Amino acid sequence: MAFSFNNGGHRGRRFGGPSAMSEINVVPLVDVVLVLLIIFMITANVMEFGLDIQVPKVKRVQNTTQDLPVVSISKNGESFLGDKPVNINLLAQSVRQRFHNATAVYVRADRETPWDPIAQVVAELGEAKLEVRIVTAPIDSSTRQPRR
Template identity: 40%
Template sequence: MAFTSRSGHTQTSLAEINITPLVDVVLVLLVIFMLTAPVLQSGIDVSVPKTRTVKEITQQRTVLTINRDQEIFLNDKPVNLADLPGLLHQQPDSDPSHQIIYLRADEKVPFGAFATLMDAVKQAGITNISIVTQPIPGGASAK
């Protein structure tokens, strides 16, 4: 776009975008995302047992996890074993007798701790418990 100044000279406007601030902002955002991405992907480290028969999980359900340090997590949130039956009653599924729980237990967890956790789930009135396992590499898996 051209315009004429008071002295009668014709001048054109500068129609270029200064790219330097844009590149600075993009680089800062890139560094921020690179630093925060590993933090967002943190989860509960559980080495579940390997079995020959594994059923694929197709539905989103409540997941109860016990790690090798015998810490209990309800959907990735740490919980106290004494509070677990009450928390399971507050889950979105209204009828505990039809509620399904996926139980992930580390293979190093003693059976006593596993049985205590199962008892707490049963105290909440939930009887449908599926134990999460991994398939054995190279082994046959069933539905």
């Protein structure tokens, strides 16, 4: 939608000739900004879980929409708060600093992670009176292995 304000209701520069529109049409600008906004929103969601962690699969998964801090544990036992590496001994303190009102924490561990780093993270969070919620994925029925 473009507006043109001509002087005195005349069509052109003199009498009837076309005049150049001197206003900026902002509609294409708004379109580009909205597309960029959508791209950044999608990218932000992908970046949150950018670590390559294959969570264990279970039969039943309880879906939740709570926005809680996420502690990820990689295959080699490294711990991350969000996407930043964190020392296990300072984990509870880091959670409290970044998420002041947090009462629970999601723990995402790769299914090939040794049990020791997971136990250390759970113990550290438990000492700080933070509820631990383990992140899992549903078993895909097409890839389910038959029982033997």
